Amino acid sequence: MQQLSLYRNNKAIWQKLAYSPSIFISDDGYECNYDTNAKARYALLIELQYDLQAQDEALVRYLFTQEILKYQKASMGGVSDELLLNAYLLASFKNPNDILLFYNAKHSSFDASFVIDNEFMFYALKGKTEAFVKDNFLEIYDDLQGMYVQYDYDDALEAWWNHLSSNYPEQEADEHLYTLYQRHFYLENYELAKNYLEAWNEATPDSVNKKSALKYAYIELKEYLPVIELLKEELAGSDSHWDNVSCYSNLLKFYTRTEQSANALRAVDCIDKELKQFSDWKNVGLGRMTIEQIFEFSLLTDNTAFGIKAFNIAYKWLRKIQYDLSYVGLDTALKAANKYDLTIQANKLEKLLIAEQHRIEKDLMPKSRFKSLLSTLFR
Incomplete structure (x- = not known):
């Protein structure tokens, strides 16, 4: 269901996508936190991926703040695709004021620290990042000081960005079929997910890795x-x-x-x-x-x-x-x-x-x- 136009035209309803913690009991009997609005945010992020406009910057930033809250409060490990997709969309605006948000996202959980690359903090300003952070975000300056030497060449950051961009095409027709399976399964569109899985199966040469992925996907689908x-x-x-x-x-x-x-x-x-x-x-x-x-x-x-x-x-x-x-x-x-x-x-x-x-x-x-x-x- 397309929702993007509604959120573009009515900032008052953004709160419907706010981090909203709830509790579920895991299979092994433990209480775990989950975010009741996480899937709705992800569905909107996918729409934004295919139709990102300049007017969406504040909306993307708001969604990112809610994603950060989700991982800061999470009781279970792991990181799903929406955090990285959200980071990618926000970084595309190259707003240096988002450096602190990227830092907070990277430190929102142990697993997030491996998913959110340091490059997100340097992409907007490149070699000027350290000076900007010292003037505006002194509280994280010590952590970032001297780090840019790893990305001393602008070409390295552009190569990183180009590689990241290739994972998020601007239209669904260019998406990897297995990615579409994973997304629709997560969003509980099970029949559509199964169709994409079968299409991926037909289009992909047989291999041990393919059969392993296929087996676990069918288990997920019951x-x-x-x-x-x-x-x-x-x-x-x-x-x-x-x-x-x-x-x-x-x-x-x-x-x-x-x-x-x-x-x-x-x-x-x-x-x-x-x-x-x-x-x-x-x-x-x-x-x-x-x-x-x-x-x-x-x-x-x-x-x-x-x-x-x-x-x-x-x-x-x-x-x-x-x-x-x-x-x-x-x-x-x-x-x-x-x-x-x-x-x-x-x-x-x-x-x-x-x-x-x-x-x-x-x-x-x-x-x-x-x-x-x-x-x-x-x-």
Whole structure:
């Protein structure tokens, strides 16, 4: 939906794009901040990329201040494309008064420090930047003093700018197809994103990197059948027990999600055979995650015989690693044991789950509080 003309003609509604924090619970149970207006700002930035005009300078600057706030307040790592796109659009106006904004953007988060290049602060004034900063932004002068020697040639800054500009063409027709997939997926235009992904797939020669990108994109889109086919190709080309277990574990995950119980059980049998061939997996996450995946299939399948067989295989290997499984994995295993009335295993798993819960609570408890609790228990 085109919004640019509305924001150009009515500054009063810019506040609709202001940084607006909210809370969501992550998959692992943590509270995280997110900005409810971030996607609306990004959609507008894309419009600006294709139709930037002199009158848009203040609007682009306002959007950038909100992006900076977002990263200053963020509880999760990572930097999405809108920060760099916004910086690029603002830098195109070559306003030296924005140097402080670029500095603040670079220091808004750890990840942003790698995304916002120092060149943004020097592009407007080049060799005159240091003197301008000393006169106008003395608070950052020490950080920038002497830095321009790295960009002592104007040609180097222009080369940097030309390279950056090539990532942001002035019309959508010149965009990379995978970029369009990523943008529309982020903006939740999933059907359009899928169309761009398929167009990119058709236009791009096959390679290991392409297939890897394609696999993760289909996972994002929850299109699991093509993921399974790509995993089969990976399996055919794997040359180690490690790779085989990894592929079979992932196949099991997506067979489970697509309710292909017979194929899932065959994957479990293959995992069982592979784990017998080497022992290093016991000391790393691959083995534990694979065992958890088998328990998950056991719990979710509607085929009782398949579920019990899978449970017994997973439980056998769980004993081999001294029951070293995550809380979530133990909880899944316990639910599966209860589902099939496996009383002995359920009792053991319940004890392990309680012990793991106590360990977690102990680790999360402040040390002073824990010491106080110990003194109360043993006085």
